[in-house]
Amino acid sequence: MSNPGDYLYDGSGPTDPDVARLERLLRPLGRSGDEPVPVFAPPPRWGWRLALGGFLTVAAAAFFAHVGTVDAPPVVDAPRVLDEPVPPKAPPPPTGPRIRDASAGPDLAHGAWIETADADREILVGDVGRVRLAAHSRLQVRHVADDETRFYLARGALEARVSADARPRFFQIDTDAARCVDLGCRYTLEVGADGAATVRVLTGQVAFETPTREVFVPTGASCVARKGRGPGTPRFDDVPASVAAAFDAFDASDTTDAPRRRALALAALDAVHANRDTLPAWHLLQESDASVVRATAAKLASIAGPCDVDPRATAAELRAAWKAFLESRCW
Amino acid sequence: MSTLVAGPSCPPTHEGDDDLVSLVVAARAGAASAFGELHRRFAGVVHGIALARVAPGDADDVTQDVFVRVHRTLRSVRDPAAFPAWICRVARSVAADHARRVRRRLPDAPLPQDRAAPPVPASDAELRDRVLRALARLPEAYRETLLLRLAEGLAGPEIARRTGLTPDSVRVNLARGMAMLRPMLREEGWS
Numbered sequence: 001m002s003n004p005g006d007y008l009y010d011g012s013g014p015t016d017p018d019v020a021r022l023e024r025l026l027r028p029l030g031r032s033g034d035e036p037v038p039v040f041a042p043p044p045r046w047g048w049r050l051a052l053g054g055f056l057t058v059a060a061a062a063f064f065a066h067v068g069t070v071d072a073p074p075v076v077d078a079p080r081v082l083d084e085p086v087p088p089k090a091p092p093p094p095t096g097p098r099i100r101d102a103s104a105g106p107d108l109a110h111g112a113w114i115e116t117a118d119a120d121r122e123i124l125v126g127d128v129g130r131v132r133l134a135a136h137s138r139l140q141v142r143h144v145a146d147d148e149t150r151f152y153l154a155r156g157a158l159e160a161r162v163s164a165d166a167r168p169r170f171f172q173i174d175t176d177a178a179r180c181v182d183l184g185c186r187y188t189l190e191v192g193a194d195g196a197a198t199v200r201v202l203t204g205q206v207a208f209e210t211p212t213r214e215v216f217v218p219t220g221a222s223c224v225a226r227k228g229r230g231p232g233t234p235r236f237d238d239v240p241a242s243v244a245a246a247f248d249a250f251d252a253s254d255t256t257d258a259p260r261r262r263a264l265a266l267a268a269l270d271a272v273h274a275n276r277d278t279l280p281a282w283h284l285l286q287e288s289d290a291s292v293v294r295a296t297a298a299k300l301a302s303i304a305g306p307c308d309v310d311p312r313a314t315a316a317e318l319r320a321a322w323k324a325f326l327e328s329r330c331w
Numbered sequence: 332m333s334t335l336v337a338g339p340s341c342p343p344t345h346e347g348d349d350d351l352v353s354l355v356v357a358a359r360a361g362a363a364s365a366f367g368e369l370h371r372r373f374a375g376v377v378h379g380i381a382l383a384r385v386a387p388g389d390a391d392d393v394t395q396d397v398f399v400r401v402h403r404t405l406r407s408v409r410d411p412a413a414f415p416a417w418i419c420r421v422a423r424s425v426a427a428d429h430a431r432r433v434r435r436r437l438p439d440a441p442l443p444q445d446r447a448a449p450p451v452p453a454s455d456a457e458l459r460d461r462v463l464r465a466l467a468r469l470p471e472a473y474r475e476t477l478l479l480r481l482a483e484g485l486a487g488p489e490i491a492r493r494t495g496l497t498p499d500s501v502r503v504n505l506a507r508g509m510a511m512l513r514p515m516l517r518e519e520g521w522s
Contacts, residue, residue, distance in 0.1 A: 005506050008480070009487040018513060018521075019481070025459045026482040029387045031378040031394070305470075308500040328420045 096144035097126025114139045116156070125149055129171050132159045134190075142174060150174060153197070157190030162204075177225035178215075181207045187217075195227035200237070208234075213286060216323065218331050221279060224251075233280045246271040247280045258289065265292045269299045275330035278303055282326055285319045297322070304329050355411035366405075370398060373415070376493040377422045379479040383471065384426035385433070387463070393429050397422045416495030461519035465512055473508030480505055 006013035007020075099108040102122035108114065114123060115138045123131040123139070129149070133139050137156020143149065150172040162171045162182045171182035173189055175197035180189055187201045199206055200222040208215040208223055208231035215231040217223045223234035232251035235244055246268040253261045265284055272281045281303075284296040293315070300322060301307065307325040309318055357365035374394060381393035400421055408417050466474050479485045479494075487505065491498045 005502065005509075008505050008509055009502050011486060018516070019509070022462065022481045023484075025455060025462055026478070027484060029382060029390070029459070030482040030484055031375050031391075305472075308472075308496060310497065310499075324416060328423065 096146055097128060097149060098124070099126075099141050099144060099149070100124050102130070108141050110141055110144055112141050114141075125171065129160065129162045134158060148172065150179075153189060153191050155191050155193070157188060159186070159188045159202075161186045175225065176227050177229075178208045178231045197225045199223055199225075215283060216279075218279070218327075233283050235280045236276045239277060239280070240271075240274075243268075243271045243277050243280065261287075262289050262292055265289070266295055269295055272299060272303070275303060278326050278330045282319070282322055285315075285322060293318075300326065351414060352411040355405070355408065355414045359405050359408065359411075366402065369401075369414075373418055373493060374398070375483045375485060376415075376479060376490070377418065379483040379485070380419060380422040380475055381426045381429075382478045382482055383466075383475040384423070384430050389429060389433070393422075393426050396429070397425045400425060413495070415493055419494050458519075458521075461521075462516065465515035465519055468515060469508055469511055473504050473511065476501060476504035477508045477512070 003013070007016045099112075100106070100123070101108070101114075102124050108123070114121065114133060116133050116135050118135050120135055121133050123133060125131065126149075131139070131151070134157040137158060138154040139156075139158065140152040140154065142152045148170055152174040154176075158173070160171065160173065160182065173180045175189070175191050176195040177191075177197040180187075180197070180199055182204075186203045187199055187206050189197060189199045191197050199208065199217055201217050201219050203219055205219065206217045208217065208225055213230055215223055215225075215234055217234045220238070221234045221236045223231050225231040229251075233247045235247060246264075250261070250264040250268045253264050255261065265287060269281060269284065272278065278300055281296055281299055285293055287293055287296075297307075297318070304326055307322050309321045313321065354365045354368055358369055377397050378390055378394045381390040381397070385393055397418070401418060404421075408414060466477065469477070476490060476496075479490045480487070485493065487501045488498055490496065490501045494501075496504075
């Protein structure tokens with residue numbers, strides 16, 4: 001049995017005269033199907049993303065003046081490579097990219113530390129990545145394999161560039177606050193004396209992960225992860241101060257005080273008005289408080305328009321649908 | 332450790348697109364025949380998305396530009412199953428850029444002095460122009476889906492496969508768009 005609207009949907013059922021007339025009028029505008037397939041030259045083997053100029057953000061550079069109470073290591077011409085015992089639970093990798101100093105030093109083994117003095121150093125990760133370790137920083141090679149390479153940034157700052165050919169999630173950097181997972185990007189990551197890690201994405205996108213929260217940081221956005229609390233709410237670097245302050249207050253709230261946390265979440269939503277404000281707002285969809293999730297979805301719809309979500313969708317499906325929707329319209 | 336999706340969520344592949352993932356993987360690796368097949372399957376939806384945003388005469392150029400960009404950036408697609416939603420995003424972005432460039436070049440059209448009922452159109456071409464004006468007043472999602480159906484000749488299930496929308500969403504977009512369009516067409520002299 002046909003339903004009203006079947007003819008419009010798939011041409012079945014009784015003909016709708018308005019629809020049929022529109023088809024006749026508009027079909028000539030459609031693609032004829034005779035056009036040849038465009039032919040392109042083969043793409044280059046490696047697709048590095050464009051450098052935006054200036055490998056450290058101004059904020060990161062300013063941060064170096066306040067790196068804290070860490071004792072300055074002795075001045076040396078080359079970075080010291082400190083071989084420390086490989087953690088007993090970490091198996092030696094059978095394969096994986098060569099990790100080496102760009103200044104033609106020795107290959108860096110699993111577990112090796114790289115410590116810089118007054119100068120930056122560049123670390124090559126096979127032919128898929130480069131890490132520029134800033135002065136007065138300390139980095140360890142934690143895990144090397146074909147499907148995953150992971151470092152640990154104990155202090156200081158680095159800038160990572162990952163080739164377009166690297167598989168998703170191949171390149172990861174641990175800090176005491178959270179794990180930074182490359183989804184294809186160029187970013188800076190700095191660890192303060194208090195252990196807080198700030199990632200600022202220059203191109204592409206980065207995910208912060210903890211067992212309880214996922215955080216998405218696209219181009220032009222940054223996020224702070226604090227020891228014991230994990231990643232805060234990311235926001236574009238040009239969001240209004242009122243939005244930043246509202247989400248800072250939310251991030252700093254006691255997670256065990258549900259009424260207070262709810263009030264701060266709703267206050268943060270009140271501060272959100274522009275398309276780019278929807279980035280921090282989206283992260284409120286992860287809250288366990290259903291009223292906050294409802295208010296967030298309503299706010300997102302009021303700014304970006306309605307998102308097509310199945311009413312039976314799970315929480316994860318809801319977040320994924322909104323993320324895809326907002327990525328195409330607002331971020 | 333929680334898992335983060337690297338691309339937009341995408342419905343399961345529908346009947347007829349079981350090989351889409353392998354096609355995208357092959358095209359990403361440089362297989363010209365695979366890219367050609369992707370062009371064959373998605374050129375219509377790209378063209379329809381372009382029609383929803385630019386003048387009809389520019390839709391072919393925009394479609395070509397989209398596939399140039401797709402060819403250049405296909406390696407950035409992390410999840411091959413998300414290709415339909417991804418190419419639609421690229422198409423919208425390229426079409427919007429084109430529309431902005433054109434608006435910057437053209438002087439503003441004079442505002443109509445009144446809204447008297449228009450005369451009966453003398454030809455199909457004139458009626459088509461009026462239909463396009465009415466479509467331009469619809470929300471983007473409805474306009475785009477209607478053009479995919481009415482101009483590109485794609486049935487609802489195929490629109491869903493090619494855009495990443497669910498079939499229900501396609502049906503809703505078509506129904507609501509048409510409900511908004513009918514009275515506008517009457518205003519434009521549609522008898």
